[in-house]
Amino acid sequence: MPEFTAEELRQHITAAGLTWTANPALAANAAIPRFSLGGETKNLKRATDVPAVELKDILLPVSNEFLKQRRVELNLVDPAKTIVRLPPAGPLQAAAKTPVVAHASGVAGAAAAPAVAAATEVDWRSRWGWPWITTIQDQDGCEACWAFCATCVVESMTRIEHFMWSKRSEGDVHDGMGAKCANTGDPAAALNWITSHGICDPACYPWSNANPPYKPTSDRDGRTVQIPNHYEIGDITKQKQWLDTVGPLGATFTVYTDFFGYHTGVYQKGPTTATNKVEGGHCVCIVGYDDTKKAWLMKNSWGTGWGMSGYCWIAYGNSDIDSWAKLGVQGTNPDPWTKHRLHSGNMIESGDGAAHDNFELLAAEPGGVIRHYWRDGSALTWHQAENFGNDCAICPTLTGTTYNRNFESIHLTTGGRLHHWFFDQSTKKWTDGPVFGPTDAAGVPGFIQSNYGAPGNFEVVVRTKDGKLNHWSRGNASPFTWSDKGRFGAGIALSGASLIQSHYGKQGNFELVAVLTNGQMQHWSCNNDAGGVWAADASFGSGVGSPPCMIEGEYGASDENHIGNFELCVAVGGKIQHWWRDNQGDKQWRQSATFGANVKAVTALIEGSYGYDLEVVALRNDNQLQHFWRDGAGWHDGPVIGPAI
Numbered sequence: 001m002p003e004f005t006a007e008e009l010r011q012h013i014t015a016a017g018l019t020w021t022a023n024p025a026l027a028a029n030a031a032i033p034r035f036s037l038g039g040e041t042k043n044l045k046r047a048t049d050v051p052a053v054e055l056k057d058i059l060l061p062v063s064n065e066f067l068k069q070r071r072v073e074l075n076l077v078d079p080a081k082t083i084v085r086l087p088p089a090g091p092l093q094a095a096a097k098t099p100v101v102a103h104a105s106g107v108a109g110a111a112a113a114p115a116v117a118a119a120t121e122v123d124w125r126s127r128w129g130w131p132w133i134t135t136i137q138d139q140d141g142c143e144a145c146w147a148f149c150a151t152c153v154v155e156s157m158t159r160i161e162h163f164m165w166s167k168r169s170e171g172d173v174h175d176g177m178g179a180k181c182a183n184t185g186d187p188a189a190a191l192n193w194i195t196s197h198g199i200c201d202p203a204c205y206p207w208s209n210a211n212p213p214y215k216p217t218s219d220r221d222g223r224t225v226q227i228p229n230h231y232e233i234g235d236i237t238k239q240k241q242w243l244d245t246v247g248p249l250g251a252t253f254t255v256y257t258d259f260f261g262y263h264t265g266v267y268q269k270g271p272t273t274a275t276n277k278v279e280g281g282h283c284v285c286i287v288g289y290d291d292t293k294k295a296w297l298m299k300n301s302w303g304t305g306w307g308m309s310g311y312c313w314i315a316y317g318n319s320d321i322d323s324w325a326k327l328g329v330q331g332t333n334p335d336p337w338t339k340h341r342l343h344s345g346n347m348i349e350s351g352d353g354a355a356h357d358n359f360e361l362l363a364a365e366p367g368g369v370i371r372h373y374w375r376d377g378s379a380l381t382w383h384q385a386e387n388f389g390n391d392c393a394i395c396p397t398l399t400g401t402t403y404n405r406n407f408e409s410i411h412l413t414t415g416g417r418l419h420h421w422f423f424d425q426s427t428k429k430w431t432d433g434p435v436f437g438p439t440d441a442a443g444v445p446g447f448i449q450s451n452y453g454a455p456g457n458f459e460v461v462v463r464t465k466d467g468k469l470n471h472w473s474r475g476n477a478s479p480f481t482w483s484d485k486g487r488f489g490a491g492i493a494l495s496g497a498s499l500i501q502s503h504y505g506k507q508g509n510f511e512l513v514a515v516l517t518n519g520q521m522q523h524w525s526c527n528n529d530a531g532g533v534w535a536a537d538a539s540f541g542s543g544v545g546s547p548p549c550m551i552e553g554e555y556g557a558s559d560e561n562h563i564g565n566f567e568l569c570v571a572v573g574g575k576i577q578h579w580w581r582d583n584q585g586d587k588q589w590r591q592s593a594t595f596g597a598n599v600k601a602v603t604a605l606i607e608g609s610y611g612y613d614l615e616v617v618a619l620r621n622d623n624q625l626q627h628f629w630r631d632g633a634g635w636h637d638g639p640v641i642g643p644a645i
Helices: 006-015 065-073 145-162 170-176 187-197 236-245 257-261
Strands: 121-123 231-233 249-256 262-264 278-290 295-299 311-315 326-328 343-345 347-349 359-365 369-375 382-388 397-400 407-412 418-424 429-436 446-449 458-463 469-474 482-488 492-494 510-516 521-527 533-540 549-552 566-572 575-581 589-595 599-607 614-620 624-631 634-643
Touching: 006 257, 065 236, 121 236, 145 170, 145 187, 145 249, 145 278, 145 326, 170 187, 187 249, 187 326, 231 236, 236 249, 236 278, 236 326, 249 257, 257 262, 257 278, 278 311, 343 347, 343 397, 343 549, 347 397, 347 599, 359 397, 359 407, 359 634, 369 634, 382 429, 382 634, 397 446, 407 446, 407 458, 418 458, 458 492, 458 510, 510 549, 510 566, 549 599, 566 614, 575 599, 575 614, 589 634
Parallel strands: none
Antiparallel strands: 121 278, 231 326, 249 278, 249 326, 278 295, 295 311, 343 599, 347 359, 359 369, 369 382, 397 407, 407 418, 418 429, 446 458, 458 469, 469 482, 492 510, 510 521, 521 533, 549 566, 566 575, 566 599, 575 589, 599 614, 614 624, 624 634
16 A cells, blocks of 8 residues: 655655645655544535524523623623623733723623624634643544544533633543444534533543443542533534634544644645555544635644644545534533632532522531521522531531532531531432531631542641641541541641642642631641642741641643643631732742731632632621632622621
């Protein structure tokens, strides 16, 4: 069978007058590497056979402030009913490219903005100065491009709609559908499967080219991103509008032999010859376009050594790239595991609501009662739910877990113990768990679900009356026993909802911040790769007399594999201080802002689906809980939610 050598490919490109280049690293007599494909077209719909899609009629609510702004600019949504906060400038450029159409007050615009022209270029790798696309993956020699394409669309849309990295497992959809390494497929079928089953993270079920039996972890249902359906878009103008106002699209095209040797530039197939022939169908994720280049920007699944570090520009209409309908997704519902580093304290963002971004909050009320509040993510209004419990001393610490997406809560009791409650998603009721832990607990508990086991262990750290910190853990398998992992530290005045499992280390370090008797905050870290021993890190701040809340946010996380900044809020002198640590830089703690008034303590800190905003709940001196939030314009006073102790 004739094969291209690198020199023959270069001559082929030159003779045809093509504008792209072959891989310069290949020696002249080296054969062009070949890659697996796998895309079937027999069940795909032709672009000309798909009814026209009017985005104005099908757009779902979204929390992404940039997209809200863009939709208002294009008159795709009613500005009088669209609340747009001021989006922050991204780290990849000095400021967002487009002007803001509504102010940071969190109120809807009063009138339509003048219509603007359709975008002539979109690149989701760095749009508005932020990274949105997960790292390049590799099919590992399998005919599985269709699974990689569908996975890329879902995980990209999760990032775009909720501002959080959520790497999904190509192996989950591929093996869950019963496919083997040699089986071809199409991305529409994969998206249909995801609609019915969701798609989990790689730790739940990884990608493998070895045809393993499909055995995801037992908590798979609680760690899947869910989608309502997918859309087929045939018209090229509508495809560009979707890329501009929604996100990436799955696409299928025909691969010719010369495509294997692509390096950079806008790909156009050369003349069909004995060496440049049809190799098969291939599925990719379209993450942008450029009308000047007259090309789509595709994310491939052949590793970073191919093309432009895994990407390619392909000319409009070339190689059947526009022959079949492209596939889009909206309305992603992230799993609790995706969000588990992004909240601390008595509030989380759940998957409830039209945009899957409701806030859930627990407040301690007189008589030891716990009140459940929730905020509608679209109207941004707070509502009261049910009461439960009778022994809560201070606001509980709440988290979402992989147990069927249950909410789980730990609080300090009036008797100096810890008490576990959980909201059972199947019954929609709060259920009493055990009282456990030390008999001398005396602080706000830090509480997380870790990655130990599946479902992962529960981890709690709380101050005890001897001025130490006490770590407790529960293995999440029968008989669900809590165990004492020991005490550490000295001179601890206050513990807080500041326990996280960070991206540091292969197993993920435990991190927390407590307050010392001298009024400073002390950062502690537990290196889980080196035996799980707690060690003191830096101390910072002064005059602190209330418990802190801490998260690992998305700032600084350039992709799903990098650690974001630590963000911390604490009340000092009646105001709230915001501190942060640059985990990609010098790892020093810095205070960035002071805001609020008459504040007794911070009870919650989260980074949710609202434009990289930070959301804070604080207990005021009048024992009312108040919401504060930060967007691109700074910190703002939000509404009073209700009473607490």
